[in-house]
Amino acid sequence: MKIWKRCAGLVLALACCLGLLSGCGQEAAEGMKLSVCVGSAPQELDPIYATDPVDQTILMHLYENLMRTAVDVSGGTTASSGVAKSVQQEENTDGTVTCTFKLRGTKWSDGQAVTASDFVYAWQRLADPANDSPYASLLSVVVGYDTVRSTGDVTALKVSAKNDSTLVVELNGKYDWFLTVVCTAPATLPVRQDVIENWQTKTAEASDQAEEEPAEPWWEDLSGLVTNGPYQVSGETGEALTLTAAQTYSGTQSGPSELTFRYADTPEEAQSLYENKEVDFVAQVTDDQLTKLVEEESPSLIQELGVYTIFFNCQQDQLADPQVRGALALSLD
Template sequence: MKKIWKTLTVASLVALTACGGGSKDAAKEETKEEAKIVTFNLISEPKSIDPQLNSATDGGIVVNNTFEGLMRMNKEGIPVPATAESYQVSEDGKTYTFTIREGAKWSDGQPVKASDFEYAWKRALDPAVASEYSFQLFYLENGQEYFNGKAEASDVGVNALDDRTLEVRLTSPTPYFLALTTFYTLMPVREDVVAKKTEGWAKDPELTVSNGPFVVTEYKSSDKIIVRRNENYWNASSVKIDGVDFIEIVDQSTALTAYNSDEVDILTSVPTQDIPKLQLEDPTFSIEPYLGTYYYIFNVDREPTDNVDVRKALSYAIDRTKIVEQVTKAGQQPANGFVPTGLTDSEGNDFREVAGDFGISPRADIEKAKEYLAKAGYPNGEGFPDLTLMYNTNENHKAIAEAIQAMWKENLGINVNLTNQEWAVFQDTRHVGNFDIARAGWIGDYADPMTFLDLWTSYSGNNDAQWKWTTDEKKFADNKKFDELIEASKVTGGAERDKNMYEAEKLIMDNMITMPIYYYTGTVMVKEDIKGWERDILGTWYLGNVTIEEE
């Protein structure tokens, strides 16, 4: 009865650590018979689990296990047919024709249709929906034009030719397009379901339907998301567990205690102070590759961080080696550019190595930092206004923020205040630009430098640094140049494309709109009886092939 006890105990634990509570209802969940349930700690409540509205890893984990795109990324990081059983590509690489799998159904038994994909993709591009990931569909013919109000939805290059045939027309050949179809923004949704409750339908078990291996059966805010096996999933016979309990224990020490007490099966983060001991003593702990950059955003449209010399002073003053060796302790690499290591250009060269370090040393360059601060008008920090560094509530983020706060004080003689917000609130605060400096992290959506670069276009819904020429063309003239380079990169190939992307990153770093700190690694703990779990270099978890070994 291990899994029954696990569910009951963790429900009580979460009730003590989250405002949602609800342990009485949780106690009724698994009392009839033993169920094969995996308990996965999401850490915090996702802002959204709507495929087109989600823009974060936590929500993406839930979406990736409840919905399914045309293709799905396998454990080797290769897109393979999923809801689409096959596809054809035109000779010019600009037209894809997908055939929807016969027998693909929604959780309520209705067939998945090509029109469900057409609706979802056009929904993501609809400016009224305000999807932060709309730019991932600008590859479609007239996609960007529709988003900008210069074309109609009917002009967009995605059309259901019949119930099982989806035609996609791209503006130019896109070598990673199939990988994009595995991404949650491009997963299907049902128009009739969304219409019933535009805001929050995906969180409502009475309304939501999904086409993946699991379906949401219970949602308790700041507490848990319960998903159970979707019996109508086309590949339901391969799903060997009954469901997943996505719980939300924010405090990492509490989550580790729950894991050690066999109340949680999977952790995706652990307290940094416990990493050395876990590496030595716990065989279920591992450090996994993770294609991402941990960084701070400067609000470039707000004094004094609107001054590039201030931004450079703050960036050069931190000791990145000290942060990864004494604070994070999980084998991270100090960052010297925004695009992380592990991505290549058209010649197979490591993008980061060719792009260079932009003068950023792994150690603090205090003299250079002081020079920039004096150039900005604050010699030795004199007259520098108090700034606030904001981060989302998390032990590790707090530890990093405190270390950097101390470095700025010691190396520049300036005071920076710290404040934190819960994840969902923090995302909104950062998005609207109500901050001086904010913690951020970006995990690649596919294995190409573009997934890091197009984040900073003027039209990107994730350009939280407010670096947008559309608000002040003179002040942010380099952003306009950046847009042009990114657009050119999307319609060129080979050495020309490489040149455009290298120049684009240089503009990011010359303007220092972000302060890269380190390149991610993933700390993972999975119980030994949980087999078949899949996590790729993008941090995408898939639990549809999991089995639980009998004791």
């Protein structure tokens, strides 16, 4: 039950994100405000480290990737244009595939242009073993990834900026899911090199002074966060994070003009916010609510691809026989 509940929360959080960002050719709803509760306060807003669905949902509202996830007529997901206005994939004679992304003219929230180099830096940073990102393997299909992981030389990764508006990625094979999975993932979002490097400089200076406390993460000052998505931070308290439609965003903006993420550490707290009409949507479901929904057969279930790993202790006598392990694996299917 608890596992089902957690999955439901994940699906709802991501559905909320996709629903708000799905382009329908309209501008942000003038004066419309939406308050949602998808979980507790964000713990990690560095794209290469964010693992919690709540953090990832916030990130996907603040940043925009090469591609965007859209729902097709059959109810499945597909990739649509994000920062990239087009992509051309060419199969090479050696089996590799060259993907050329043409970027549309987009800007960061401080007015600076988003360039192909921003993606090169972000992807190199993700692949760098020194950063120890749990999502580094997303780029394992990119030529040079193994070299980066073994040597630490991020320039070996075959991701390059032909010019400011052209990003070239060389894959080690043909992968139909590259655009829908890798190019829409929170971990591959663009980040500004100057922002990260300025933070690194301040961190180094602080470490030289023994009495200084360790520097906060580079994204800690949410009010000054430089982003390229449909929303930017306009306010933050201990109870909520408020986003407003970014004036620098040039894509289709079909969500509310103001979006507030209210924090709740438990499903009960989230339900209280909803019952008190402080939020319009909650992603957390209490055990009682979930039981009732399941009994009424009213949940709308969304299929998700998941991978489970089972480790067998082969030193145990009863598991030494591979046929026994095979039978056990089948029984757990």
